[in-house]
Amino acid sequence: MKAPSKLSVEASKAVTSRSLTGSWDFQTLVALLHEIKRWDTKVGVGKARAKRLLNAGILTTVLGIFAFIVWSMVEDSPGPLLYAVPVLGCTIGMGYLGYRKGKQWRSVDIPDEVRLTLLPVLQSLRQDLHPGRKIRVQLALRVFDEDQHKTKRSLPPGRNKSLTEHTYDEPVGMVRLPLANGAFVVIRISNHYVQLTRSYSNARGKSKTKNKWKKQTWVTCIMIPESPSIEWNSQRVRKFVDPKHEHFAVSQRRGVTAASISRKYVFKKAEDHPEDTFPPEQVMKMLVCLNTIRAVQPAKGTGR
Amino acid sequence: MMEGCEYTIGMLVMRPCGMPVSSACGHCGIPVCGAHAMSGSSGMPACPRCASTRDEYGDNEDTELESDRDEYYSEYGGTSSYGNDDYFTPEELAAVHPSQQRESRLSAAEDGEDDYDSGNS
Numbered sequence: 001m002k003a004p005s006k007l008s009v010e011a012s013k014a015v016t017s018r019s020l021t022g023s024w025d026f027q028t029l030v031a032l033l034h035e036i037k038r039w040d041t042k043v044g045v046g047k048a049r050a051k052r053l054l055n056a057g058i059l060t061t062v063l064g065i066f067a068f069i070v071w072s073m074v075e076d077s078p079g080p081l082l083y084a085v086p087v088l089g090c091t092i093g094m095g096y097l098g099y100r101k102g103k104q105w106r107s108v109d110i111p112d113e114v115r116l117t118l119l120p121v122l123q124s125l126r127q128d129l130h131p132g133r134k135i136r137v138q139l140a141l142r143v144f145d146e147d148q149h150k151t152k153r154s155l156p157p158g159r160n161k162s163l164t165e166h167t168y169d170e171p172v173g174m175v176r177l178p179l180a181n182g183a184f185v186v187i188r189i190s191n192h193y194v195q196l197t198r199s200y201s202n203a204r205g206k207s208k209t210k211n212k213w214k215k216q217t218w219v220t221c222i223m224i225p226e227s228p229s230i231e232w233n234s235q236r237v238r239k240f241v242d243p244k245h246e247h248f249a250v251s252q253r254r255g256v257t258a259a260s261i262s263r264k265y266v267f268k269k270a271e272d273h274p275e276d277t278f279p280p281e282q283v284m285k286m287l288v289c290l291n292t293i294r295a296v297q298p299a300k301g302t303g304r
Numbered sequence: 305m306m307e308g309c310e311y312t313i314g315m316l317v318m319r320p321c322g323m324p325v326s327s328a329c330g331h332c333g334i335p336v337c338g339a340h341a342m343s344g345s346s347g348m349p350a351c352p353r354c355a356s357t358r359d360e361y362g363d364n365e366d367t368e369l370e371s372d373r374d375e376y377y378s379e380y381g382g383t384s385s386y387g388n389d390d391y392f393t394p395e396e397l398a399a400v401h402p403s404q405q406r407e408s409r410l411s412a413a414e415d416g417e418d419d420y421d422s423g424n425s
Contacts, residue, residue, distance in 0.1 A: 124372065127313045180317045240380065284315070284376055291316045292380040 011035035015108070018142040020173075023134035026126060033122070036141065037115040043105050050102035057095020064088050109143045112277045113172045113189050113217070120280035121187065125177060125287075133178035144168040144193055161199040161207070168193040182226030185287060192216045193273055215267040215274040219283060222260040223290040232259045236293040246286070259293070261286045309337035311351045315373055329354055340366060 007015060011032055014020040024032065068084040122135075129135070149166040157163045170191035177185045194214040202208055232250055241248045247262040263286060267274035308322035311334060323337035330348035341349040344360035355361035356370040 124315055124369070127369070128316045180314065180319070183317075185316070284372070287316060288376040288380070292377070 007035055007039065008032070011039070014141060015039050015110075018140065020137055020139040020141055023136045025134055026122070026129050029135050029137065030119070030122060030126075033114065033119045036110060037119060040110045040112070040115050043109050046105040047102060047109065050098050050105055052098070054095050054098030054102060057091055057093075057098055060091040061088055061095060064091055106143065107145075110141045111143055111170060111172045111191065112275060113191070114139060114141065116277040117189065117219075117280050117283060118175060118187070121283045121287075122175070122177075124280070124284055125185070128177075128179050130178040130180050130182070135178070136176040137173070139173035139175075140171050142170075144170040144191070149195075155196075159200070161201065162197075163199075164197045166195040166197070168195070179226075184222075184224040186220075186222040186224070187283060188218075188220040188222070189278065190218050192218070195273070211271050213269045213271075213273040215269075215276065217265045217267070217278045218262060219265070219278050219286070220260055220262040221283060221286040221290060222258055223287070223294075224258040225256050225294065228255045228257075230294055231257055233293045240289050240293065259290055261290055308335075309340055310334040311336050311340040311353070315369065315376070318373075331358075342367070 014032070014036060020032070020036070064084065064087055068080055068087075071080040072078055118139075146168070148168075150169050151165075151167045153165050155163040155165055170193065172189040172191060174186055174188040177187075179185060192215075194216070196212040196214075198210050198212070200208055200210075237248050241261060245263055248259065249262070250257055250259045252258075263278075263282065265276075265278050265282075267276040307325070308320060309325055311321045312318050313321050321337055321340055323339065325335040326338040327341045327349045328335050329341075329351040331350050331354035334351055336349070336351045340351055342352060342355040342361050342364070343349055344355070344358065344362075346360055350358065350361055352364075352366035352370045356363075356367040356374075361367070
């Protein structure tokens, strides 16, 4: 699947190389991400069409088989089954085409976090950015490949014939934003998928296979203050950081004390992997939380 | 008397806009620049903060940002006192002991050299 010629050279390069790495000013980066968003939306439409084609192929094949059996029984002759070969050939072909197209679109798909999480966060922070410094970006524009699992293991099957767990990693990447007051904010996102495949026999002895998917998204927001005098207020950390869902950490480096909040989101789905994303509002809440637990607040009026 | 627009911009680094003043908000009276003076059906100029709470003014990026900022900071006592000397309570100020608050360290990946490198290309 080729990147469309309508994309700019840089966006086309990012989509083709499946990565976006470098430093950009806000306007250029947002324009670039909007182009990537349009491409991702197009891929999403293509995936949905391919899925519809696959489902239509499966459904018409199943219905066709039943229809030809009933027809030949009504006619009391195997004659109608001769028509079944070309008709079912077409429906099977339609399903196969949907499957192939779906695989092709998926091979050029981009993690939705870029479009649905990072871009809105960037836009919310547009007034906070340092006008003279660039935003550093390191993004992997590649979704995980179902043919390349990270780990595979057999679990105790219990009442099932077998129970297998596959895991997949999808490192989305990070952006580092220079703030107007000289501080930096780093946002890191990574996804981890767990697929549980269960094989069992139903009451009629028929073999069945079912999948359960779990998507875990880790988001870490790091605030690197502009001055060594800035520390983090432990009482406010206890008050505002939710220890059940969030992890607060500090790190002393090059004379400043950086702080981070990490949060994990879990999405579950049967049969297919979840496509839900970490909401941008949560990233903003984590950043605002970090901002309000700075022990030395910036004086009002220091700006630009 | 401030010389520049006094409308507070920013989500994390809140500061006055500072651009040349073109009018004053008809509701709160702060001087605002052309970019932050919104006109409503009554013709009275308003800053995005006042406009975001009144139906007669439409929505734009600034009013949306204003609403979002109010929402994000409401849990922490709002934006009005943020940055003032009395923002922290005496108990909170007493709780600043950096040596005790290092609950855990960032992982090596999160603490990467590049995060602290202020050099920009």
